[in-house]
Amino acid sequence: MSCLLxxxxxxCLVIALPFQIMDIVGLYAFYKRLFPLFAYNITFSYNDKMHETKRDLFRNLYKFTGPDGTLRLLEIGCGSGANFKFYPDGCTVICTDPNPHFERYLQMSMDASKHLTYERFLVMSGEDMKEVRDESVDVVVCTLVLCSVSNVKRVLEEARRILKTGGAFYFMEHVVSEPSSWTYFFQHVLQPLWYYLGDGCTITRTTWKDLEGARFSELHLRHFEAPGVTITIKPHITGYAIK
Incomplete structure (x- = not known):
């Protein structure tokens, strides 16, 4: 199997060569402008398939409401706002994403989610959230984002920094499969092409290991197979960690 792999x-590297050349000469930036449109449309299908899982994940968000009765939530890589409908009424949301071209689609989701209060949209990476104060939010959410960041450990460090003591980090990510599986085979074969089509998405990460080493006081994590999605992103992890 190793020779075939x-x-x-x-x-696949040869097929991905045009994207690599586009990246080198700067033309790939045009794809980054189009990617939010693709992501926005894919969101509807993914949310339909993952509705129950997301509902269960965010079911206990209210437990982390601050002593003043408000729940301040920051979402890393909010994209087009796919998670908004799962947040509790009255929640104050701070949105962040490194791609400013998501703002148009993000606004559409905001307009459709009147039960939330939106504080601001910050264009920044999860690795560097210096505009957000230490221990200033009750909850940090990060779904389908750690696959595309440049430094997972740094993102988790930043999440811990901005969380209040006792606050929670919620996550849902696709991860690498078992080495003996065909899913693992296709993940490693398609990774070079997937990286460019997914705007930096990596499908071969062991993200659960980063979470286990992130120095949260509690970690509630489970592995599962996502229903109805392409084989390359079937293996998922979900859960939350408490600072």
């Missing part, structure tokens, strides 16, 4: 990966 090597051969197929080389083939």
């Amino acid at each position: 090597y051969f197929c990966r080389i083939l």
Whole structure:
């Protein structure tokens, strides 16, 4: 299987070569402008398939409401606002994303989610959230984002920094499969092409290990197979960690 994997990966690298050239000469930036449109449309299908899982994940958000009766939530890589409908009434949301071209689609989701209060949209990466004060939010949410950041450990450090003591970090991510599976095979074969089509998405990460080493006081994590999605992103993890 290793020889077949090597051969197929080389083939995929060749197919991905035009994207690599576009990236080198600066033309890939045009795709970054289009990517929010693709992501926005994919969101509807993904949310339909993951509705029950997301509902269960965010069911206990209210437990982290601050002593003043408000729940301040910051979402890393909010994209087009796919999680908004799962947040409790009255929640104050701070949105962040490194791609400013998501704002148009984000506003559409805001307009459709009148039960929330939106504080601001910050264009910044999860690795560097210096505009957000230490221990200033009750909850940090990060779904389908840690696959595309450049430094997972740094993002988790930043999440811990801005969380109040006793606050929670909620996550849902696709991860690498078991090495003996066909899913693992296709993940490693398609990774070079997937990276460009997914705007930096990596499908071979062991993100649960980063969470286990992130120095949260509690970690509630489970592995599951996402229903109805492409084989390359079927293995998922979900849960929350408490500072």
